[in-house]
Amino acid sequence: MSGETILGDWGGSHLRLWLRAGGKVVERRDGPGIAGLADSELALVEAVEGWDAARIVLCGMAGSRAGLREVPYLECPATSEAWKAGLVEIQLAGLSVAIAPGVCCRDEKGRPDVMRGEETQVFGALGFDPDLARGEPLFVLPGTHSKWAKVKDGRIASFRTFITGEMFALLAGSSLLSAGKDPAGEAEGFAAGLARAADMASAMSSLFEARAAQFCDGRTAGWARGFLSGLLIGGEVRELAPAQRQVVIVGEPELATRYSAALAYFGIESRTLDGELCAMAGLELLDDD
């Protein structure tokens, strides 16, 4: 165990930093996401100013082309040991910065997929709960691009990305489907969307119902918003968790609640682990000797 270290999860839209001293996290900070940053090195130096640490360990987009240094992806099946061995160390304004690799995989149909940051949460969750590392859990990490990761023998065996969060934001915020922010009717719309997801060949064919139901059935724009959420998350669950008994959700509470409800609708149990705690636990694995 070293002295003070800074741990960081640097995503496209935000940076989360933790100061670790004596094996414990003692302070937390937020900073800007990598997307759109003109100078990521400068942003990092500013974000850690005043913290007295000789080493920074970063995961996420820090290792992307737009980040501090491009770090090659680790191929699935991925062990936490290989992941740690893939750390790239650079020097930056007198600091030693270690950047974790992301993970890539290719499914049986040849489809490529990538993640940067979510692997940290999965490895962190496995360290958290040895039962998960011994079993064959299916994880979902909801977000802009949600990741569904299969773990076997403590490794990330494979994973698949669904762009549900981004799709919802685009459709609810920028489309002609007229989904409004007023929450009136939203819960009822969410339930209707889940039911539709269970019923139809694809979510795509029911998206327009969000608009048509406002004309034909007097639904509110809030209902339409809920409907889109239920339809998209329900379609994702139906496709990626068939015949599954339990799924482990790693994420923030509001989204986790939606995924838990969608999983329950399809008869699947879930347990939720806090996304930030899992990220911290994963980064600690990288920092520990």
Add this chain to the structure above:
Amino acid sequence: MSGETILGDWGGSHLRLWLRAGGKVVERRDGPGIAGLADSELALVEAVEGWDAARIVLCGMAGSRAGLREVPYLECPATSEAWKAGLVEIQLAGLSVAIAPGVCCRDEKGRPDVMRGEETQVFGALGFDPDLARGEPLFVLPGTHSKWAKVKDGRIASFRTFITGEMFALLAGSSLLSAGKDPAGEAEGFAAGLARAADMASAMSSLFEARAAQFCDGRTAGWARGFLSGLLIGGEVRELAPAQRQVVIVGEPELATRYSAALAYFGIESRTLDGELCAMAGLELLDDD
């Protein structure tokens, strides 16, 4: 047959006007779409200025809440006679304006759907080609919101909306999938998208491949754009035209070519009718005595 009449198809994004004299279209104009117009009455009066006609016949969003006057939807199965009988006549700055109803339907699962304007093209196509009116053709009208309409005994029996065009615009233009406008690789991407649509349970699960393939397989942003187009249109065709031998495409050439290629990929023949000619033919049905 009356004297001079103005025919118009007023959509959300543009207005198309034709001056009809002696039973023939003699002039054509374009104007602004209904979406975002502060004063649709004024916009119409300005758009027809200088044309000497006592009557205007309009279809599309002119009959929507945001248009000149809300005209109730006609329910499926919809005949062209009932559609014509549903015309609402208003007076506007000395002009007699007839506004056509849209059409609504509900499928066996209770899903509502609506169209305003596309019914004009379908009825126009049927008038164009008596063989279509006698058969049971399946029409696709590609666009921002593409409509798939089943015709039987000369009626619009049912239809379904797929928001493929809007989805493509949002994903290719505003998402994190990094689909670029440079056409390099686009045709190859389109073919790969069609193949993926045939292969997968849903288009949703492969959207992220547009991004991952750039990291893992060195694909270009143009390839990603083509891939998204092929994946979305392919998914639509696969879902809405199973076991179909022929589909009639009504639309503009560039989109029609894409749909024709997607249909051919799934072993379905297609013929294409020009969307604007079909709209004119449909409006003429409303104008004829």
